[in-house]
Amino acid sequence: MILDRNEKCWCGSGLKYKKCHLEFDEKIESFKRKGHIVPPRDIIKSQKDIEGIKRSAKINDGVLDLVASKIKAGMSTADIDKLVYDYTIEHGAIPAPLNFEGFPKSVCTSINNEVCHGIPDENIIIKDGDIINVDVSTILDGYYSDASRMFMIGNVSEEAKRLVEVARECMIKGIEAIKPWGFLGDIGAACQEHAHKNGYTIVRALGGHGIGNEFHEDPFVPHIGEKGTGMLLVPGMILTVEPMVNQGTYDVFVDEENEWTIYTADDKLSAQWEHTVLITETGIEILAK
Numbered sequence: 001m002i003l004d005r006n007e008k009c010w011c012g013s014g015l016k017y018k019k020c021h022l023e024f025d026e027k028i029e030s031f032k033r034k035g036h037i038v039p040p041r042d043i044i045k046s047q048k049d050i051e052g053i054k055r056s057a058k059i060n061d062g063v064l065d066l067v068a069s070k071i072k073a074g075m076s077t078a079d080i081d082k083l084v085y086d087y088t089i090e091h092g093a094i095p096a097p098l099n100f101e102g103f104p105k106s107v108c109t110s111i112n113n114e115v116c117h118g119i120p121d122e123n124i125i126i127k128d129g130d131i132i133n134v135d136v137s138t139i140l141d142g143y144y145s146d147a148s149r150m151f152m153i154g155n156v157s158e159e160a161k162r163l164v165e166v167a168r169e170c171m172i173k174g175i176e177a178i179k180p181w182g183f184l185g186d187i188g189a190a191c192q193e194h195a196h197k198n199g200y201t202i203v204r205a206l207g208g209h210g211i212g213n214e215f216h217e218d219p220f221v222p223h224i225g226e227k228g229t230g231m232l233l234v235p236g237m238i239l240t241v242e243p244m245v246n247q248g249t250y251d252v253f254v255d256e257e258n259e260w261t262i263y264t265a266d267d268k269l270s271a272q273w274e275h276t277v278l279i280t281e282t283g284i285e286i287l288a289k
Helices: 022-033 047-070 077-090 158-176 184-197
Strands: 108-111 114-116 131-140 143-152 208-210 217-221 238-241 244-246 252-254 262-264 270-272 275-279 284-288
Touching (some): 047 131, 047 143, 047 275, 114 131, 143 158, 158 238, 158 270, 184 217, 217 238
Antiparallel strands (some): 208 238, 252 262
16 A cells, blocks of 8 residues: 555654655665565554564563473473473463464474474483473463473483574574574574584474564575575565574474374484564664564
8 A cells, every 4th residue: 555755654753654654665666676575464463563572572582481491301291381381371471372273282393303392291201411402482461472491301312402492593593694684594594504504404394484563474494595596585574583403404394193293204313493583774673582
């Protein structure tokens, strides 16, 4: 929709269009004319949205900090689920995974060869030497945030430690590649290069996503790619960077029984870290970690 210069801006700021997003829209249009994929307005967050997402992210970080202080060998993954549920509810928020498309729990707990979407269970006991990803997502006042961390339990093998460390480095490299007026492919290229340099692979079937007003929004964020390709990244976009790094092949499969948990096809280890990232005028801001 084309606005008159003196109309109120589409972003909800209350300012006149010429004083707010006119120059921004003209810049996007210049990229579009050159054949680039540009983001639709509905995934560009208003200042009100950003503040709401930040409040959600603060609770999300608090959940992960609590898990970090409590997780240990001998706990069940159901114990982690209870920690997440109780903390989230006590802070006036809702665990986003709970009942999302039928997911039965408040958090994803993925151990060793589980790539993601592990379902907490009182019969799954965390053991010495395990590596586990705890993936937390929070809804507060309708705003979503999302982050995950890896935890190394007790005496973890050097191979597993290295994988966890490189997976975190891949995420950081991906985030460092984000620039306002850069491209989505820059993220994947950075993650992929670092993983391959260290002898690992990046899962291709899954990726990050836009987030904020919904749990999963556009764009899909692949963690493989080519620099300078894909959707234009502009200030106001919020997305997750969450490369899933495998020891062996990047191929995966879905558990046929629960239809959620995803495993490495070759039974080797997988590791993943995730941050929620806001693109700003000057760079990025990490909202949830």
